Amino acid sequence: MPAVHAAGQIPDDVVRLVAESRRPVVLTGAGISAESGVPTFREVQTGLWERFSAQDLATPEAFEADPALVWTWYRWRQSLIRAVEPNPGHHAIAQWQQRDGVELTVSTQNVDDLHERAGAAVLAHLHGSIFAHRCYECGIPAQLPDAEYDGFESPPEAEGPPQCEHCGGWIRPGVVWFGEMLPADAFEQTAAAVRAADLVLVAGTSGIVQPAASLPLLALERGTPLIEVNPEETELSEVMDHCVRGLSGDALPTLVRSR
Numbered sequence: 001m002p003a004v005h006a007a008g009q010i011p012d013d014v015v016r017l018v019a020e021s022r023r024p025v026v027l028t029g030a031g032i033s034a035e036s037g038v039p040t041f042r043e044v045q046t047g048l049w050e051r052f053s054a055q056d057l058a059t060p061e062a063f064e065a066d067p068a069l070v071w072t073w074y075r076w077r078q079s080l081i082r083a084v085e086p087n088p089g090h091h092a093i094a095q096w097q098q099r100d101g102v103e104l105t106v107s108t109q110n111v112d113d114l115h116e117r118a119g120a121a122v123l124a125h126l127h128g129s130i131f132a133h134r135c136y137e138c139g140i141p142a143q144l145p146d147a148e149y150d151g152f153e154s155p156p157e158a159e160g161p162p163q164c165e166h167c168g169g170w171i172r173p174g175v176v177w178f179g180e181m182l183p184a185d186a187f188e189q190t191a192a193a194v195r196a197a198d199l200v201l202v203a204g205t206s207g208i209v210q211p212a213a214s215l216p217l218l219a220l221e222r223g224t225p226l227i228e229v230n231p232e233e234t235e236l237s238e239v240m241d242h243c244v245r246g247l248s249g250d251a252l253p254t255l256v257r258s259r
């Protein structure tokens, strides 16, 4: 069973574990961007999408059934992400990575660029990038200008995706949908980093979506210390050594402060 700590009361030995780590791996999910204003995948949706959960929209079947609905959802999320800023959780990770003597790997399930905008180098975006596009049929990448939605207001109507200039297929977002394979390099590189890590910190993920949720278990096999930062208990909590119950924007700056 993990030791559970409130974000404002992280014991010194946990802070020391972080401070003394030389090869930490940080695995993040939607929760780390929540305080920036990017809704997680479990939140209720509004406007055009109120009858759908985010899970319902993130599938090839949903795109085939209603390309405009799914395309507009991703384009609107792009506009939202462009309009928000990294939060103290992203900044804490970037500062930790820049510390002398620390080789910190960041791997995220998030399709946003908030880690990078905080100044962190990201080894892997396990579920792709919302800013990349490719043809749904032939797979050829497509360059598109940024979407021009107001990311805070649901658009009045859905607009269909553009067509591929090579084959005429629909253009799709460069994200991984349920039922699709993760980019093999991203997964393998993260797995290798976790195997070589001396500490694994998991922040802001429900630990529900596989195979990303299996990555922390590679640390477990090796006895590497595992720390979770999340306001709620998750599917991964029981394998953790320490669970810090709080928002990542509060907990991470405390956890990774220099000693």
Ligand code: OAD
Pocket: 028, 029, 030, 031, 032, 034, 035, 040, 041, 042, 043, 054, 055, 058, 109, 110, 127, 176, 177, 178, 203, 204, 205, 206, 207, 208, 209, 229, 230, 231, 232, 234, 246, 247, 248, 249
């Ligand atoms: P989820 O939306 O499943 O879970 C978000 C997690 O973040 C939950 O455990 C929340 O308790 C936690 N959380 C919320 N606010 C937080 C905060 N301020 N600080 C820390 N944690 C917070 O997101 P993921 O686990 O990332 O995949 O979801 C995994 C995948 O499911 C996504 O990448 C996406 C989704 O469907 C695909 O689209 C394939």
